[in-house]
Amino acid sequence: MTSVTYENVVKKFGEMTAVDNINFHVDDKEFLVLVGPSGCGKTTALRLLAGLEEISSGEIKIGDRVVNDVAPKDRDIAMVFQSYALYPHLSVYDNMAFGLKLRKVNKDEIKRRVTEAADVLGITDLLQRKPRQLSGGQRQRVAVGRAIVREPKVFLFDEPLSNLDAKLRVQMRAEISKLHQRLQTTFIYVTHDQTEAMTMATRIAVINKGKLQQIDTPQNLYDHPGNLFVAGFIGSPAMNFFPGKLRKDGDKIVVDTGDFVVPIPAAKAAPYKPHTDKDIIFGIRPENIHDADFVPPNIDAEKVAVKVDVTELMGNEIFLYLVSGKNTFVARVDPRSKLRVGQQAQVMFDMDNFHIFDASTEEAIR
Amino acid sequence: MATTTLEISKSAGMARIKKAILPYVYLLPAFVVMSVITFYPLIYQVIISFTDFQTKDLLKQLASPNLNYIGVKNYVDIVTGGLPVQNFEFFRVLTYNIWWAVTNVLVHVPAGVLIAVLLNTQGLWGKKIYRALYVLPVVIPPIVVGTVWKNIFDEQYGAMNQFLTAVVHLFGTADPVRIRWLTEYTPPIPWLLPNGPLTLAYYAMMIANFWLGWPFMTLVATGALQSIPKDLYEAASIDGASGSQQFWNITVPLLRPAMIPAAMYGFTMSFNLFNFVFFMSGGGPARSTEILVTFAYDLVRNLRLYGAAAAFSVIVFFVALIVFLVTNRITRATEAYTEA
Ligand SMILES: Nc1ncnc2c1ncn2[C@@H]1O[C@H](COP(=O)(O)OP(=O)(O)O)[C@@H](O)[C@H]1O
Ligand SMILES: [Mg+2]
Numbered sequence: 001m002t003s004v005t006y007e008n009v010v011k012k013f014g015e016m017t018a019v020d021n022i023n024f025h026v027d028d029k030e031f032l033v034l035v036g037p038s039g040c041g042k043t044t045a046l047r048l049l050a051g052l053e054e055i056s057s058g059e060i061k062i063g064d065r066v067v068n069d070v071a072p073k074d075r076d077i078a079m080v081f082q083s084y085a086l087y088p089h090l091s092v093y094d095n096m097a098f099g100l101k102l103r104k105v106n107k108d109e110i111k112r113r114v115t116e117a118a119d120v121l122g123i124t125d126l127l128q129r130k131p132r133q134l135s136g137g138q139r140q141r142v143a144v145g146r147a148i149v150r151e152p153k154v155f156l157f158d159e160p161l162s163n164l165d166a167k168l169r170v171q172m173r174a175e176i177s178k179l180h181q182r183l184q185t186t187f188i189y190v191t192h193d194q195t196e197a198m199t200m201a202t203r204i205a206v207i208n209k210g211k212l213q214q215i216d217t218p219q220n221l222y223d224h225p226g227n228l229f230v231a232g233f234i235g236s237p238a239m240n241f242f243p244g245k246l247r248k249d250g251d252k253i254v255v256d257t258g259d260f261v262v263p264i265p266a267a268k269a270a271p272y273k274p275h276t277d278k279d280i281i282f283g284i285r286p287e288n289i290h291d292a293d294f295v296p297p298n299i300d301a302e303k304v305a306v307k308v309d310v311t312e313l314m315g316n317e318i319f320l321y322l323v324s325g326k327n328t329f330v331a332r333v334d335p336r337s338k339l340r341v342g343q344q345a346q347v348m349f350d351m352d353n354f355h356i357f358d359a360s361t362e363e364a365i366r
Numbered sequence: 367m368a369t370t371t372l373e374i375s376k377s378a379g380m381a382r383i384k385k386a387i388l389p390y391v392y393l394l395p396a397f398v399v400m401s402v403i404t405f406y407p408l409i410y411q412v413i414i415s416f417t418d419f420q421t422k423d424l425l426k427q428l429a430s431p432n433l434n435y436i437g438v439k440n441y442v443d444i445v446t447g448g449l450p451v452q453n454f455e456f457f458r459v460l461t462y463n464i465w466w467a468v469t470n471v472l473v474h475v476p477a478g479v480l481i482a483v484l485l486n487t488q489g490l491w492g493k494k495i496y497r498a499l500y501v502l503p504v505v506i507p508p509i510v511v512g513t514v515w516k517n518i519f520d521e522q523y524g525a526m527n528q529f530l531t532a533v534v535h536l537f538g539t540a541d542p543v544r545i546r547w548l549t550e551y552t553p554p555i556p557w558l559l560p561n562g563p564l565t566l567a568y569y570a571m572m573i574a575n576f577w578l579g580w581p582f583m584t585l586v587a588t589g590a591l592q593s594i595p596k597d598l599y600e601a602a603s604i605d606g607a608s609g610s611q612q613f614w615n616i617t618v619p620l621l622r623p624a625m626i627p628a629a630m631y632g633f634t635m636s637f638n639l640f641n642f643v644f645f646m647s648g649g650g651p652a653r654s655t656e657i658l659v660t661f662a663y664d665l666v667r668n669l670r671l672y673g674a675a676a677a678f679s680v681i682v683f684f685v686a687l688i689v690f691l692v693t694n695r696i697t698r699a700t701e702a703y704t705e706a
Contacts, residue, residue, distance in 0.1 A: 102606040102611060146601075146605075
């Protein structure tokens with residue numbers, strides 16, 4: 001059982017608070033991804049767990065053991081660094097064997113573990129090379145291999161794919177997921193790339209400005225973002241936001257953005273009743289805005305008049321950049337759409353899938 | 367069509383030849399100057415190394431009627447000890463010279479690295495001041511250093527003996543310490559260099575040259591230390607390396623590419639450290655701290671054996687060449703670990 005628990009964890013660098021009172025629990029064998037924009041404190045949060053930074057206040061537990069004062073080497077963790085941090089003077093084999101040699105594992109066992117890990121990662125041919133003779137992708141594998149051979153209870157990854165080209169990144173994403181299934185241990189993975197987070201994680205912790213915003217499964221984060229930041233961060237292209245007001249219109253509640261008015265379906269209206277006349281931000285994802293000619297059946301669609309500003313043909317879909325009054329937003333529509341640049345048109349908002357946030361607290365209203 | 371191609375390639379060929387010659391045209395002035403101040407004396411020296419050139423020949427030089435060409439006699443005399451010079455055996459001086467250079471480097475490099483590592487401690491107070499201070503010995507001329515340290519090791523008035531006197535006073539001895547640092551011939555450890563004893567002067571000079579030598583090594587090591595990525599130490603600490611294991615497994619191997627050329631440079635510097643040796647011990651006592659270059663100087667200045675001195679210089683030239691080739695080779699053989 002190797003869970004990881006952050007309890008009221010704070011890390012300050014002088015006056016600057018890099019990690020601001022973070023609480024979460026990672027279960028055994030989970031693949032938790034910490035995601036957030038650059039500089040939000042993800043790396044610091046991970047380094048606190050690794051023991052490379054000292055915690056200012058709070059507690060981190062690995063299993064049931066508080067590790068605040070435990071040396072990195074005694075935490076039973078392994079870490080893959082963003083820079084890989086391979087020992088440049090050692091061969092691939094020795095890089096992987098280094099930690100085991102220091103731990104006085106016997107030679108045969110070291111050899112067994114290194115060859116096995118090399119086999120899993122497909123780097124058997126590279127064992128005698130020095131890091132400088134390897135490509136970025138190969139170095140990355142060696143860094144992972146160095147972590148695997150240690151057979152740690154928790155794996156830590158700090159943006160391991162960010163130095164790779166796009167194609168390799170996709171491939172390694174799948175390989176790291178496979179590795180997680182194979183090893184059946186706890187993974188904690190830091191990235192700024194929400195796609196990486198969405199595709200690999202069993203759960204995602206979204207961090208912004210040192211604070212934990214929300215922690216949940218990828219699907220739940222996507223479907224039910226708890227606040228404006230999470231809503232905007234998760235999903236690509238990002239969710240469209242329209243500042244506006246909730247108004248009562250007869251027995252209906254409507255969203256009034258000043259440029260257009262859309263009614264909230266009666267079945268969903270209940271949570272919004274107490275918030276009428278409040279400043280809100282209305283959010284809708286690009287795929288929930290449809291070309292009026294290609295509206296899926298059985299959805300609660302509402303017309304909005306727009307002007308088409310830019311179109312991007314993606315083959316299997318079209319991104320439309322639309323203007324409605326002072327708002328510009330994106331729609332991801334059926335590839336058969338005939339809408340062209342400059343055209344005045346009507347698009348349909350799927351009112352079964354929308355989000356409303358309190359404009360002052362930025363929390364979701366639901 | 368065909369002709370134009372031909373013409374183009376012709377004029378391209380001309381341009382190429384021009385391009386190949388041009389660098390030599392630029393080099394010509396430098397070559398002329400070097401011929402006068404470097405090549406001419408060099409060849410002249412080789413010529414007189416085959417003669418019995420002495421003071422009497424100074425006026426008419428090579429045209430002197432008394433000048434005799436004696437073949438390789440000077441060379442043979444030097445190597446076999448046939449020179450009319452006291453306390454001189456060529457191979458003893460050569461061994462001592464190499465020993466002197468090697469032992470200096472063996473002390474300076476580890477000490478330099480150690481001090482660099484200590485001064486590199488995170489959050490150490492006044493780092494910039496130390497760095498300014500240890501550059502001082504690098505910029506003070508070795509002549510000054512040699513003279514100052516000669517005074518420090520003076521038998522009667524030197525700071526070293528006075529300091530030792532103060533120390534033994536603490537233990538109740540009233541006699542002043544009068545160690546003859548630079549003139550005592552009896553070696554303290556007779557067996558250390560079997561080919562010729564290491565006198566006290568050697569140790570005194572090691573101490574003085576330490577002062578002169580470590581800052582350069584610290585300078586180089588400090589630069590190299592800063593280029594070792596911090597995350598290697600972090601990775602190692604997670605891998606289970608203690609502080610000293612990190613030092614031996616990361617710091618030392620990653621300093622090697624910088625320190626080996628520095629050590630080679632230090633070796634050649636010490637090997638030919640004329641100013642310092644000349645002013646500190648003058649090669650004494652009894653030529654026990656003589657190095658090749660100070661001896662060559664002595665051959666001319668005191669003994670006036672110009673022919674022999676010339677031959678000696680030619681030998682020293684070849685010794686220096688071998689030293690250079692060997693050190694150069696070692697330096698290049700040390701591959702850098704950094705990204706290709
Ligand atoms: N050693 C440090 N000293 C001072 N400030 C730091 C240090 N490490 C990180 N920070 C600051 O803490 C914040 C979070 O950094 P980091 O955890 O590296 O962000 P992320 O990995 O999310 O991009 C940043 O503003 C960064 O400048
Ligand atoms: Mg980071």
